[in-house]
Amino acid sequence: MALDPAFRRLAAVFSLSLAVLTAPASAEEFEVTIHHAELQEVTIKPRVGDTIRFVNQADIAHNLYLTYEDGQVETLDTQPPRTTKQVVLRRAGHVVVRCWIHPIIRMELDVADKAASQ
Ligand SMILES: [Cu+2]
Secondary structure, eight states: OOOOOHHHHHHTEEEEEEEEEESSOOOEEEEEEEEOOOOOOOOOBTTTTTTTEEOSSSSSBBOOOEEESSOEEEOOOBBBTTTTTEEESSSSSEEEESSSSOOEEEEEEEOOOOOTTO
């Protein structure tokens, strides 16, 4: 499937970057920033119960959604510039994060079972 040239250009200005904010005993909180930069790989190792905060540093709105391995979709709703949305990971397995508005935005992660990784 060939991408429209406009999407190719879009791909060059988005990236996701992250930081681990806190590391309490029971759950971690990860921060993922959407900003204008080159597309780059993001790797985090969250567990069930961990939180991901998505910070929109771009100057346009996004609407991120998570697709869990079992097909369940969780939508974070419209996210204007300079706002943050957060989600608590509820299921173990492979998760794909994408944006309804910008299909080029994509982040994949594997959520470990809570008990298995302690
Ligand atoms: Cu978007």
